[in-house]
């Protein structure tokens with residue numbers, strides 16, 4: 001499907017210049033209901049370089065944080081797990097066990113194509129992948145024991161709707177793990193981190209992937225995201241309990257674990 005990006009008409013080309021970095025909110029961060037379209041176009045565009053850029057920009061730290069999430073996920077002993085916003089499949093592949101079937105879901109066809117390529121053929125234990133919208137999951141109520149979402153919740157047009165939908169497809173007693181960028185509480189560290197996202201990240205994106213705007217998207221998406229405390233409140237509103245939070249690297253990334261009550265009302 002050919003989709004045209006609207007908005008920010010002054011920003012015409014991905015290589016529209018370094019001097020835009022200080023002012024641009026990212027051509028992919030579209031307002032209102034157009035936001036999902038911008039996000040899908042963004043990830044379709046960066047899919048081939050996504051893993052390489054992730055390793056570079058986080059100095060490999062995202063792998064360590066994802067490993068911690070997978071360890072926590074396995075400790076829940078799930079039989080059916082869903083990795084939402086699975087992208088190129090890091091978490092979905094990590095979750096797979098003999099005793100656990102894993103489904104990865106994403107709405108970017110190109111991110112899923114990379115995920116499928118990474119798995120290759122003939123692997124005995126591999127996740128399945130489906131292209132769908134995380135806000136309207138094609139699954140019956142209570143279908144999964146565990147849901148994971150890595151660096152995806154921040155991208156949803158309506159985070160609360162997303163959490164309500166996850167609650168619906170989890171079985172009573174099932175667990176949710178959310179890994180995403182956070183907002184450090186230390187003002188100096190937070191300012192340093194935001195400066196990194198505003199300058200170096202788009203610069204690297206421009207030099208190495210030919211698209212600074214795609215990488216400038218992270219900061220506005222994080223600013224619009226309620227992060228640690230806001231996510232905890234939204235989880236409570238959705239009905240989750242037993243909520244715990246871990247912060248990594250002074251709050252640059254955070255990991256929530258929450259449970260759907262096993263009591264029937």
Ligand SMILES: C[S@@+](CC[C@H](N)C(=O)[O-])C[C@H]1O[C@@H](n2cnc3c(N)ncnc32)[C@H](O)[C@@H]1O
Pocket residue numbers: 036039040043084085086087088089090091105106107108111132133134135149150151152155156157
């Ligand atoms: C930053 S990537 C994270 C990929 C992977 N989970 C990881 O940790 O590397 C965010 C992913 O969320 C997907 N995404 C965003 N909004 C979505 C939605 N509403 N439904 C399905 N996928 C969505 C994007 O296509 C993208 O692949």
